[in-house]
Amino acid sequence: NAGVMQNPRHLVRRRGQEARLRCSPMKGHSHVYWYRQLPEEGLKFMVYLQKENIIDESGMPKERFSAEFPKEGPSILRIQQVVRGDSAAYFCASSPLGQLGDEQYFGPGTRLTVT
């Protein structure tokens, strides 16, 4: 049973380009969470999705950032017109039921570098 998978593991983008980060949750999990981690800091919640629904996007910047979790395929976090401040590690986590305080299973992360 494969764990949470994220790709790419490393992504380099120039300022103004778009970044697409993908996350495949664990088999049987229909709840996906995205977090961002800046260097030397803890993880900050961005968005929580279920299949075809955004449940909570309170941690995601209103502009340039969007997320989706289609019926088929991985969840995608999209950052348009990236800026240097977007450089961070982006982690995806999944849980089976989405109950309050569920243990979340984390992927290895995508490290985005904006040059």
Next chain:
Amino acid sequence: SQQGEEDPQALSIQEGENATMNCSYKTSINNLQWYRQNSGRGLVHLILIRSNEREKHSGRLRVTLDTSKKSSSLLITASRAADTASYFCATSGGANNLFFGTGTRLTVIP
């Protein structure tokens, strides 16, 4: 902010010694979880303690929770070099997402 704060920020001990890390948070919680992160890697779930529990054990890990003080501690006994990592506490209140602290960087010297 519900975010937890770990203390100390960094801890360096000899192999075989015990390591204690503390976490404080600000609002009421449903549960508190501890995660480990090896350098450049994702997070690994260690243990979850519910708000009505005071202490929990898992192998060499012992977690306590004091909801009156809004604090938790993680004790790793008989530390090993492989325990070297960053440790984060994460709290869950009324939302499905987790609020993470800033982490304690533990170094275990062989």
